[in-house]
Amino acid sequence: MTLQPKSDRRKRLFLTLAMALAAGSVLGTSGSAVAAPDDVRPAVTEGVQQVQQVGEEHAADIRIGYAARSARQVISKPGSAYIKVHFASLALADGDRVTVANPAGTEVHTYSGDPTRAEAAATDSLYTKQGDGFWALSITGDTAVVTLHRAGGKPSTSDTGLVVDKFTRGFTDEEQAQHDSGILSVCGTDARKDAVCYQQSHPTEYAKSRSVAKILKNGASHCTAWRVGSTNRLFTNNHCIASATEMASMEIWFDYACATCGGNNPKPAVKVTGAQFLKTSASLDYTLFSVNNFASIESFGYLLLDVRAPVQNERIYITGHGSGDPNELSVYEDTQGGATCDVDNPRSDSINMGYYCDTTGGSSGSPVLAASSHKVIALHHLGGCLNEGTRIELIYPEVKDLIDNGGGTDPPPTGGKFENTNNVNIPDAGAAITSDVTVTGQAGNAPSTLKVNVDIKHTWRGDLVIDLVAPDGTAYRLKNSSGNDSADNVITTYTVNASTEVANGTWKLKVQDVARYDTGYIDAWSLQF
Known part of the structure; x- marks a missing residue:
């Protein structure tokens, strides 16, 4: 690997991915697919802030009213990574609901009213906000189906249905490659690999990577975030999220990682939204925030901070979502099995430490972990070879009263994890079905805090009764039915x-x-001992 001189860091860039609005529109008048026009992309300017898109916005005119022939509209752009739909208005009769879903119905977001007007039910899906109206959570893949579901009641004169005036869509793989700013942050050969590639060879590094998430901001730009401590707290960069208004526009995707090494087969992400904007610093380039539906991401674990000065040549590693990709780990500087990532300059300036560990656009906000402790020693935010991160020893004094940095047990748990990822269909109003997990190699009895991680896709979760059944047939009730959910x-x-x-x-x-x-199905479930 040919390295640039360590004093030559003139090509620095913030690795945030800024949204660029491109002209384009769709018109939907029936239940058929609506294709978006060809993309229009702005020039990318190198320098202090490198602009890199991960998606773009398109105008639309999709209306589903109570007098319409069709209650279903399809938005499609072949090859797109995701579709995120904006509702200009939503006014529904009592008991009615709108869903935004993928064609298979395995990802569904439900809205019974406009959440910005306090019309939504507490059980409605999360949403994001930027300007007027609201944005539904994104749909992974190139097609989103918008459907009005009628309960049968008569609408009032004020119940007008819905209007979708725009959507954003994620770039195809080919388009994303054209926008990749990695040339200024990949030092030599790109040695980043899917996190799962290290599950066997570097199990601790892999386990820590599960605490890291992708931020989708404004529907078309992204950064990286991660859980810090056992409570509802996450870190990213200030240049990714600088205000509560910006936070309201973002989704946070956990478990967005490939299932197999090099397989380009990411698992469905667990998507949450920003809740509280807690603290930020432009000079140290950090933001601390919390999320809605925290319970859905607790099982992914958290990271702790290594509050000390970094040491020259100590081994480090980085995990994050560069280029918007599924979670990747940087363990080696250039080639697998070669030189490992390390601290090349403990004090590259008054706030940063420097390293040649590979990053790229979208890596902003990634944790830099010390291999000796597997705790975070820097918050990555600059590229340029040296790449740089703000030293955690400087951030910690400003946030120490807001986070738990060791008051709980540092996960993941040390016991075994046993998983079943085979889909099992759940019959509508039918007999109970089961999915098996066989546990081996565990000594004695199960723990008093056995974790049961459940991923069930269903369009009305209140219909479901869920039990865990032990090997001896004893049933433990996990969830009762609830007609209002x-x-x-x-x-x-x-x-x-x-x-x-x-x-x-x-x-x-x-x-x-x-x-x-x-209807629905068991997507996956696991036991963590």
Whole structure:
């Protein structure tokens, strides 16, 4: 690897991905697919702030009213990474709802009213806000289906249906490659690899990577964020999120990672939104914030801070979402099995430390971890070879009263994890079904804090009754049915006192749909001992 001189850091860039609005429109008048026009991309300027798009906005004119022939519209742009729909207005009769879903119905977001006008139900899906109206959570893939579901009641004169006036869509792989600013941040050969590639060779590094998330901001730009401490706290850069208004426009994607090494097969992300804007600093380039629906991301663990000065040549690694990609780890500087990433300059200036560990556009906000402690020693924010991160020893005094930096147990748990990722369909108002997980190699009984991670896709989760069944047949109720809970999906972690049960054997997740009209399936579930 040919390295630039360590004193030559003139080509610095903030690795935020700024949104660029491109002209384009769609017109939807029936239930057929609506294709977006060809892309229009602005020039990219090198220098202090490198602009790199991950998507773009398109105008639309999609209206579904109570007198319309079709209650379904499709927005599609082949090859797009995601579609994010904006509602200019939403006025529905009592009991009605709108869903934004992928064609297979495995990702569904439900809205019973305009959440910005306090008309939505507590069980409605999360949303983001930028300007008037509201944005539904994004749909992964190149097609989003917008559907008005009628409960049968008569609408009032004020119930007009919905208007979608625009959407954003994520670039195709080819388009994203054209926008990649990595030339200024990949030092030599790009040695970043899918996090799962290190699951066997570097299990601790892999485990820590699960605490890291992708930020999708304004529907078309992105950075990286990560959980700090056991409470609802996340870090990113100030140049990624500088205000509460900016935070309201962002989604945070956890578990957005490839299932197999090099497989280009990311798992469905667990998507949450920003809640509280807690603290920020432009000079140290950090922002601390919290998220909505924190329970859905607790199982991914968290990171702690290594509050000390970095040491010359100590080994480090970085995990993040450069170029908007599924989570990647930088363990080596150039080639696998070669020189490992290390601290090349402990004090490259008054706030930063420098390293040649590879990053790229979108890596902003990534944690830089010391291999000796597997704790965060810097917050990555600058590229240029040297790449640089703000030293955590400077950030910690400003946030120490807002975070837990060791008051709880540092996850992930040390016990084994056993998972079943095979889909099992749940019959509508039918008999209970089960999915098995076989546990081996565990000594004695299960713990009193057995974690049951559940991922069930369903269009009305209140229909579901869920039990964990131990090897001896004992059932532990995880969830009862609730007719008023109209939200989609059950993606959460339950804690079960299973200390009277022998750990080894076949455990079952038992699910029954007890009401008609909505369907779903078990996507995946696991036991963490």
